[in-house]
Every structure is written in structure tokens, then in C-alpha cells.
Amino acid sequence: MTASSNFDIDETPILASLAAGAASAAPGSAQVREILAKARELKGISADEIVPLMNLRDPELIDELFASARFVKDAIYGKRLVIFAPLYVSNLCANECSYCAFRKRNKEVVRRALDQDEIARETRMLIDQGHKRILLVAGESYPTRGLDYILDAIDTVYSVKHGKGEIRRVNVNIAPLSVEEFARLKEAKIGTYQIFQETYHHETYRQVHTSGAKTNYQWRLQAIDRAMSAGIDDCGVGVLFGLADWRFDLLALMQHIGHLEATFGVGPHTISVPRIEPATGSSFATLPPHAVSDEDFRKIVAILRIAVPYTGIIMSTRENAEMRRETFALGVSQISGGSRTNPGGYAEAAREDMSQFSLGDHRTLDEVVQDVARLGYIPSFCTGCYRLGRTGADFMDIARPGEIKQHCDPNAASTFQEYLSDYASPEARALGEQAIAAFIDGMEPTPARYSRVMVDKVRQGKRDVYR
Incomplete structure (x- = not known):
């Protein structure tokens, strides 16, 4: 693949979209909800569909935008x-x-x-x-x-x-x-x-x-x-x-x-x-x-x-x-x-x-880790995809159908356990152990099984465990 030598941002359609958005009334709820419903299909939305969302002023519709983003993120x-x-x-x-x-x-x-x-x-x-x-x-x-x-x-x-x-x-x-x-x-x-x-x-x-x-x-x-x-x-x-x-x-x-x-x-x-x-x-x-x-x-x-x-x-x-x-x-x-x-x-x-x-x-990393764990998230120190060649299009081929969780979730659990075992303060370790247990309990059976095996290996002293 050779580099494109003439790509540039075309401002004309962008400025036209912004002008139209500024001149029109606030986007209607039906239009916004149709866009958000499409977003929940996890295939993305177009630039034209972004414009009404940028112009949202109704607090209820903004809350629905945020709810849709939370759904996609999760x-x-x-x-x-x-x-x-x-x-x-x-x-x-x-x-x-x-x-x-x-x-x-x-x-x-x-x-x-x-x-x-x-x-x-x-x-x-x-x-x-x-x-x-x-x-x-x-x-x-x-x-x-x-x-x-x-x-x-x-x-x-x-x-x-x-x-x-x-x-x-x-x-x-x-x-x-x-x-x-x-x-x-x-x-x-x-x-x-x-x-x-x-x-x-x-x-x-x-x-x-x-x-x-x-x-x-x-x-x-x-x-x-x-x-x-x-x-x-x-x-x-x-x-x-x-x-x-x-x-x-x-x-x-x-x-x-x-x-x-x-x-x-x-x-x-x-x-x-x-x-x-x-x-x-x-x-x-x-x-x-x-x-x-x-x-x-x-x-x-x-x-x-x-x-x-x-x-x-x-x-x-x-x-x-x-x-x-x-x-x-x-x-x-x-x-x-x-x-x-x-x-x-x-x-x-x-x-x-x-x-x-x-x-x-x-804040220190330990303080950030504690905060993240209290919020119910798992800090991941994983680098497995890079080293196994899951990059670029290969990564996206796994990510788009949702299969990446089969790899990333166990890797997150094992690398977080490595952090907890080797570097965490006692408070962070206690919070982290609870977070890992809840994280694995919430997985589907296959990644949960991998995760338990990988986390146990780390607890037994093995390092750099990933799949």
C-alpha cells in the first residue's frame, strides 16, 4: 500500500453542516432516538448523524446520548x-x-x-x-x-x-x-x-x-x-x-x-x-x-x-x-x-x-488504581495484542464481532493481578482482589475459565501470562 499524497480535509461540507445546524431548530426526539438506536447496533454512525447529536440541548436527550454511549462502551x-x-x-x-x-x-x-x-x-x-x-x-x-x-x-x-x-x-x-x-x-x-x-x-x-x-x-x-x-x-x-x-x-x-x-x-x-x-x-x-x-x-x-x-x-x-x-x-x-x-x-x-x-x-498510579477498582473497573496492563500480531485490520477483524473480549478480558485480569502481587499498596491489593473476582464472575464461561487459570499462574509466581 502506498501513501496517499494529496489527502486534505474538505471544509465545505463541514461548514455547510454547521451552518445548517445553527439555522435549524433543536433536533427532534424522534430523529435523535433513531440515531441512537442505530448506534446501539455497534456499527458506528455517520458524520451526518453526528450533527444532530452535537446540537443537542434537551437534557433528557443528552441523557439518552450518554446512556447509549455507556451501552456501546460496556x-x-x-x-x-x-x-x-x-x-x-x-x-x-x-x-x-x-x-x-x-x-x-x-x-x-x-x-x-x-x-x-x-x-x-x-x-x-x-x-x-x-x-x-x-x-x-x-x-x-x-x-x-x-x-x-x-x-x-x-x-x-x-x-x-x-x-x-x-x-x-x-x-x-x-x-x-x-x-x-x-x-x-x-x-x-x-x-x-x-x-x-x-x-x-x-x-x-x-x-x-x-x-x-x-x-x-x-x-x-x-x-x-x-x-x-x-x-x-x-x-x-x-x-x-x-x-x-x-x-x-x-x-x-x-x-x-x-x-x-x-x-x-x-x-x-x-x-x-x-x-x-x-x-x-x-x-x-x-x-x-x-x-x-x-x-x-x-x-x-x-x-x-x-x-x-x-x-x-x-x-x-x-x-x-x-x-x-x-x-x-x-x-x-x-x-x-x-x-x-x-x-x-x-x-x-x-x-x-x-x-x-x-x-x-x-495522583500516583496506586491511587488511580484504587479509584478505578472502587468504580468497578479493571486496570489492564496488557500488551498481548501487540506481541501476538493482533494489530490493525487483524485486531478489527476480531473486535468488530465482539470476539476480542475472549482475549482482552483474561489478559486484563492476569496483568492486573501481576500489578497487585508486585507493586500495589495493601489497600489497593484488597480492592483489586475483590474487583478481579467480580470481573471474572461476570464473564462468559470460556473467558472466565481462561482468566481463573491465568490469574492463578500469576499468584503462583509466573509473570507475563497472556493469550
Whole structure:
């Protein structure tokens, strides 16, 4: 498969849909309920069907939207919540992005790029927390060796065997690459390649990206095409909500997803939904031009969940604990925990003057795990699909008919048990053991049988048990 060289977001139908929605009366209950009934068939809904949902103002119909999102989330993902942590290796950047603390001309940020020994030290700290998967993040400028610096960092993370654990999967959020460079990234055995368009609105994009390679809208937009052409079939996309009208960006995101599905037969593996948060040296981030309210943010998560039911939705620690809790049921399937967004932040300390943005959730991973378990969810540290080749279209072939639970539920139980046995506080262990028992009791007979066997193996001392 070769990369598409001319894909672009067509704003005309998006603007027409937004104008029609603004000019019309609030969507009627019959229309909305017909759309929600279709959503419960777990096959997604179209961009045209999203428009009435974005314009909902009736509290009763909004509650029905949320109920439908909860139904879809439970049917596809059940009570699993995948856990990861970001590992920032550098805050060097050659771009000038008005909303980001890492922007090139920001004199208020202390710059740092970790060397490989420091990356190994950060990795050991993450392992000591109990993490098994990380998202490696760097500003869009690398010290001395360019992309080789990132490839060396990935090798370093994988090489660390520490205490009772190791990082089993490295996902990557770095600057767009050429097809040839993406092929090298694939050879490094990454999991998911993640990149945010930030905003799909062309004029807004131009206004907030004023210098550096990131000013090239199409080069960034077509990065996923190049990554998939290079064989990286698990890719993640995202919007930084607050730069442009969230309704525009949501419809443009669906257009992008449609392009990927038509071109490669599979859409994004994950969608991230960050809102702009304050950032050192950025007055723009403190007062974003299109700030998204909490109510609209819940709608964004719920609409995405029913529109692309088999795609993971990622919620970072930008959001506070309360918002994270609320969105678990509405559609979020992956969360970070115990996060730091500055290079060296795990081994040393969190520093606002080195961080990309302000965190909303400062809790430790153990505290997050306790909270998740109390809510009836199972924190999953699973990386089995990556290592067994269940990625891209192969993953979707299992996910769409609902068969993925046969694998993911037992893997969630065994990896959570591993966390409880090796890293959890006594309180988290007690809560977690109860949560695992309830989780397995609620499974169908076959995955329940696998789960009990796998969990028992972990309790007897075996590690990295997955299927």
C-alpha cells in the first residue's frame, strides 16, 4: 500500500453542516432516538448523524446520548481500562506553537534532553510504579543524532530489566516522518504511533503554528498515511480541543477517519481527546479561543464512542480526577496514571518550568488504581495484542464481532493481578482482589475459565501470562 499524497480535509461540507445546524431548530426526539438506536447496533454512525447529536440541548436527550454511549462502551470494552504512562525524553522543539510550553521561542521553559542513562533511570522508576506500557514523547527537535536519538531511546527502554518487571510495549508520539523513517520506527518494535493534528481547521492551524516544520498542515495530516504505508498499522490520532470550534474538529476528525478506512481498510487504533490546559509561557493556553465546557466535553467523548465503537479513546491526566471518572463510562478506554510531562520527572520531580502543560490529576498510579477498582473497573496492563500480531485490520477483524473480549478480558485480569502481587499498596491489593473476582464472575464461561487459570499462574509466581 502506498501513501496517499494529496489527502486534505474538505471544509465545505463541514461548514455547510454547521451552518445548517445553527439555522435549524433543536433536533427532534424522534430523529435523535433513531440515531441512537442505530448506534446501539455497534456499527458506528455517520458524520451526518453526528450533527444532530452535537446540537443537542434537551437534557433528557443528552441523557439518552450518554446512556447509549455507556451501552456501546460496556458492550465493546466492558470493565477494562488500559493503563499507561507518558515518558518525556526531551522538551527541545523547533516549532512555534502558541499553545505549547515547548515552543521554540519560549524563554520561560528550562530545556533538557535526557541521555540514555537518564532514560534508563526514568524507565526503572516507571517499572517501580508498576507500569508495563509507556508512550514515549519528545518535542519536535532531537539532540545531535536526530531520529537515531529516538530509536536509541526506544532500545534503552526495552533493554531495562528491573526488579520484578519491564516495559513490554513502547508507543511513540513524535514529529511526522517520511515513509522510510517510519519503516525504521517499525523495526524498533513500537506499538502505536500517535500524532495529533491539533486542529483540522486550516486557518486556525495557520494562526497558531507560526514557524517550524509544523506549519506544514498537509505534511502533518498525511503522517498516518505514511506510517501505515511503512507497515505501522496501529496509529493514534487526536485533536487539541479549544483551538477551533469543537464541532468543526469533530466532523473533520470523522472525515480523516473515513479516509483512513477507505484507503487502508482500518481507521485509527486510538483517538485522544485533550483539552487545552495552562502552559508555562503561553497566555494563549490560559485563555483558549474556543474553550470547551465540561458538558460539551462529555458530549465529545460520548459521540466518538458511538461513532467509532471499536476505536480506543484516550484520556490523559490533563483532566482532573472527577472528569476522568465521568468519562470512563461514556467511552474512555485508556488512561494515563502517575504521569509527568517534563523530562526527568519520574526520577527527580515534576517541574512546571520544564513541562508541556499543567496536569489536572496529580495522583500516583496506586491511587488511580484504587479509584478505578472502587468504580468497578479493571486496570489492564496488557500488551498481548501487540506481541501476538493482533494489530490493525487483524485486531478489527476480531473486535468488530465482539470476539476480542475472549482475549482482552483474561489478559486484563492476569496483568492486573501481576500489578497487585508486585507493586500495589495493601489497600489497593484488597480492592483489586475483590474487583478481579467480580470481573471474572461476570464473564462468559470460556473467558472466565481462561482468566481463573491465568490469574492463578500469576499468584503462583509466573509473570507475563497472556493469550
